[in-house]
Amino acid sequence: MTSRVILGKEEVREIFLAYGQAADEKERSQLRERLVEQYMGLVEFLARRFRNRGEPLEDLVQVGTIGLLKAIDRFDLDREVEFSTYATPTIVGELKRHFRDKGWAVRVPRRLQELHLALTEVVGTLGQELGRSPTVAEIAKAAGTDEESVLEGLEVAQAYNSTSLDAPVDTEDGGSSSFADLLGVQDEQLENLEYRASLAPELAKLPERERTILYLRFYRGLTQSEIAVRLGISQMHVSRLLNRTLMRLREAFEEE
């Protein structure tokens, strides 16, 4: 990591002037780099505000940096505002767009998205502190809200077709694990005839992760939290996937 020299206002202004008048691309990019370096702290500060949404901080810093570059290009010294004041909405906008593009459906009202995000975080933290799943009262207390809001937030997770709710936390798992990988070893129960007979046709149509969760929860008796740890996603995410999968299976049975 390069050491960061914080320049004074006048120096920054000079760099911006030079940037605007740079003779060639090489000079421009050198000056741009100096400006980026100068404001990296701001990007990090802003990115950190989004870090509890399941994306690695480094990724968020990168996204924020794109916003910073846009702001550098568009900044006009004649505006008489501090660059940081000018850049902040652009960087935040880029971060928000990142989450939006990751799949937050517009259909989920913002208030509920936020409630849901807050709850996911609180549930995770409390679960670790308590060593068990928290009660609704405990969640409400920790989240600074009432039990009814918590229940509403939890129901929202199930009620909305939850691809949108899954998206932001989805990256926690980093992908690329096969069913067998996740189980650690090929489980002999997988070969269990009853298991296959009862589930095979419907199971085959499920995405691998959903199938894994179903298997771990109902055939191995793992709790949602244990599955969450195993798959590297939040317990609430496991809950959503589980509920959604069961709904699918019910539909499959009905159609028989």
Add this chain to the structure above:
Amino acid sequence: MDQVTLRIPAEPAYVQVIRLIAAGLASRLKLTLEDIDDLRIAVDELATYLVGLHGREGTLEVHFMLHDDRIEIQGRGDFAEGAKVRTDLTELSRIILETVADSASLQAIDGAPGFALTKKRPSEVGLS
């Protein structure tokens, strides 16, 4: 014991109402989030047998009985004549319900199709 009774149209959309009330009452019982989620899954599973995926003509009456250490839920269908309601659980449903509930079954209640469900508060959760 506190008792809450609910009567809903036998439509899938209303199953959510059963689930919400079940969650609300389970929260009074100080069940943990995961136990509440289990209860919701159980309610969904059983209620879907009665109501079906596309609904039925008639209503579903649900009784919630809140005991000190457990919640019992009974559903009873009041459907139009000739409604085809499965009376046996599939193998998968049985496995699911065994995991998420302390007891769960489809059973006739006063001659009408119904279900019964019990979820206990695990004893290790002695919360204030």
